[in-house]
Amino acid sequence: xxxxxxxxxxxxxxxxxxxxxxxxxxxxxxxxxxxxxxxxxxxxxxxxxxxxxxxxxxxxxxxxxxxxxxxxxxxxxxxxxxxxxxxxxxxxxxxxxxx
Numbered sequence: 001x002x003x004x005x006x007x008x009x010x011x012x013x014x015x016x017x018x019x020x021x022x023x024x025x026x027x028x029x030x031x032x033x034x035x036x037x038x039x040x041x042x043x044x045x046x047x048x049x050x051x052x053x054x055x056x057x058x059x060x061x062x063x064x065x066x067x068x069x070x071x072x073x074x075x076x077x078x079x080x081x082x083x084x085x086x087x088x089x090x091x092x093x094x095x096x097x098x099x
Contacts, residue, residue: 016024021035028038059067088095 024039025035028035031038033041087098090097
């Protein structure tokens with residue numbers, strides 16, 4: 001007797017107003033995605049955002065003191081970022097495109 005692998009996908013059913021479905025379908029079409037792919041990606045992205053916002057960071061009192069000292073102290077310049085910040089913006093005179 002052959003064994004079957006367990007199902008790896010689980011359906012989710014939602015009841016939505018027609019206007020919501022129309023908007024989702026339009027957005028999915030603009031991205032070249034199916035409704036299912038579009039909604040799944042949006043739901044997973046939203047879930048990841050919530051989980052990242054709710055992440056608790058634990059540290060010792062000594063670690064917290066070092067962390068606060070690092071935040072309160074002066075920043076260390078990154079030479080590449082300083083150079084970029086000094087360049088004229090594309091709409092300013094003296095701008096030359098970098099290649």
